[in-house]
Amino acid sequence: MDxxxxxxxxxxxxxxxxxxxxxDEAGGVTLRDELTKYTRDFERSIRxxxxxxxxxxxxxxxxFATARRKADKAGVELGLVAAEGSVAQRVLTVCGLExxxx
Numbered sequence: 001m002d003x004x005x006x007x008x009x010x011x012x013x014x015x016x017x018x019x020x021x022x023x024d025e026a027g028g029v030t031l032r033d034e035l036t037k038y039t040r041d042f043e044r045s046i047r048x049x050x051x052x053x054x055x056x057x058x059x060x061x062x063x064f065a066t067a068r069r070k071a072d073k074a075g076v077e078l079g080l081v082a083a084e085g086s087v088a089q090r091v092l093t094v095c096g097l098e099x100x101x102x
C-alpha cells in the first residue's frame with residue numbers, strides 16, 4: 001500500500017478539522033501546529049475528524065494527548081471523531097483517548 005501524504009482542511013463554520021493520510025513525523029508536526037492555530041491557542045473548541053487517516057502511530061497519539069490536556073486546562077473541547085473500524089478508531093480505543101465514532 002502506498003503511503004498517503006498528510007493533508008487536512010478546516011471548516012471555519014463548523015470548527016471541524018478533517019485530517020487525511022499518514023500522520024508520520026512531518027505530519028505530526030503539522031498537525032500539532034494546526035491544532036494550536038485552529039483552537040486559537042486553545043481558546044476555542046474544535047472537533048477533529050480522523051476517519052480518513054491511514055497511519056496513526058504513537059507520535060499522533062502523543063500529539064492528541066498533549067492537545068487534549070491543553071484544551072482541558074483551558075476549558076475548551078477538543079473532540080475526536082473516527083469512523084467505526086478505521087485505523088484511528090482502533091488506536092484511539094486501545095489508547096483510551098475519548099472519541100466519537102462516525
